[in-house]
Amino acid sequence: MSNTTELVVKMNLDSWNSHLKRTDDIINSLTDEQLAGQVSPGRNRGTYLLGHLTAVNDRLLPLMGFGEQVHPELNDTYLANPDDTSKTSHSIAELRSHWKEVNDRLEQHINSLSTDEWLQRHTSVSEEDFAKEPHRNRLNVLISRTGHMAGHLGQLLFLKR
Amino acid sequence: MSNTTELVVKMNLDSWNSHLKRTDDIINSLTDEQLAGQVSPGRNRGTYLLGHLTAVNDRLLPLMGFGEQVHPELNDTYLANPDDTSKTSHSIAELRSHWKEVNDRLEQHINSLSTDEWLQRHTSVSEEDFAKEPHRNRLNVLISRTGHMAGHLGQLLFLKR
Numbered sequence: 001m002s003n004t005t006e007l008v009v010k011m012n013l014d015s016w017n018s019h020l021k022r023t024d025d026i027i028n029s030l031t032d033e034q035l036a037g038q039v040s041p042g043r044n045r046g047t048y049l050l051g052h053l054t055a056v057n058d059r060l061l062p063l064m065g066f067g068e069q070v071h072p073e074l075n076d077t078y079l080a081n082p083d084d085t086s087k088t089s090h091s092i093a094e095l096r097s098h099w100k101e102v103n104d105r106l107e108q109h110i111n112s113l114s115t116d117e118w119l120q121r122h123t124s125v126s127e128e129d130f131a132k133e134p135h136r137n138r139l140n141v142l143i144s145r146t147g148h149m150a151g152h153l154g155q156l157l158f159l160k161r
Numbered sequence: 162m163s164n165t166t167e168l169v170v171k172m173n174l175d176s177w178n179s180h181l182k183r184t185d186d187i188i189n190s191l192t193d194e195q196l197a198g199q200v201s202p203g204r205n206r207g208t209y210l211l212g213h214l215t216a217v218n219d220r221l222l223p224l225m226g227f228g229e230q231v232h233p234e235l236n237d238t239y240l241a242n243p244d245d246t247s248k249t250s251h252s253i254a255e256l257r258s259h260w261k262e263v264n265d266r267l268e269q270h271i272n273s274l275s276t277d278e279w280l281q282r283h284t285s286v287s288e289e290d291f292a293k294e295p296h297r298n299r300l301n302v303l304i305s306r307t308g309h310m311a312g313h314l315g316q317l318l319f320l321k322r
Binding site for chain 2: 002019140154
């Protein structure tokens with residue numbers, strides 16, 4: 001693996017880490033009351049986005065081959081379904097704690113992977129397809145999730161008054 | 162430049178192009194009336210974000226060493242200052258046209274650069290500093306602007322009713 005590849009992988013990891021930190025900072029700076037509000041009238045509640053981002057990050061564990069999901073019970077409410085304001089599925093304290101737990105787990109793996117390992121296939125692509133489509137690697141998943149998180153970060157900022 | 166570096170650069174270009182396309186699609190799908198509204202109560206108008214993203218992309222031209230800004234007259238209203246709802250500085254037709262013009266210009270350069278050129282320094286870093294900090298290259302600027310655009314894209318979506 002060339003030094004240049006290592007540099008570019010590092011740039012992408014920095015982008016992920018910086019978006020994760022900014023998202024974490026805004027979540028930690030919001031009161032429970034702010035987080036329970038909708039980011040814009042008729043749009044997702046902050047709590048939904050918190051559960052959603054937690055579930056997305058949690059699913060990176062199996063997708064990257066790091067292990068099992070820690071909180072698969074979030075998938076139904078925060079991934080498979082849109083925000084339903086008629087119910088509160090998890091307490092805010094619980095959501096905050098899961099967010100931290102999942103990110104801590106993920107961080108350990110993300111920051112210990114070699115450049116070579118970043119360019120290996122993720123678990124939802126077969127070896128055969130990967131041979132033809134080498135961009136379907138772990139790093140590309142992280143790039144995609146960085147953009148996804150950035151979009152929701154832009155929305156969470158509206159909860160700050 | 163190794164094949165692997167080329168692959169990773171390509172992954173980042175794909176991410177930029179896909180966010181740009183999604184942003185362009187949402188802008189084109191919004192009526193002028195929708196675009197003139199605030200993305201959330203008390204937040205930026207769609208027109209401000211359109212001018213803002215145009216100015217940010219326009220500034221990539223000199224920053225990447227591709228040439229002069231096409232519409233430097235946007236900088237004051239859409240970069241240096243926050244949205245001022247008491248005035249309308251540019252017509253929506255003008256903003257839409259500038260957005261297209263800037264992106265067309267940028268696209269020509271972006272899609273013709275070699276992998277090697279992506280890893281060269283951007284124009285706001287000196288040769289001396291770049292020797293010590295090789296991550297201050299064109300590609301890193303593009304990665305950063307992709308995240309910035311993704312955040313505003315997440316906000317523009319709220320204008321869709």
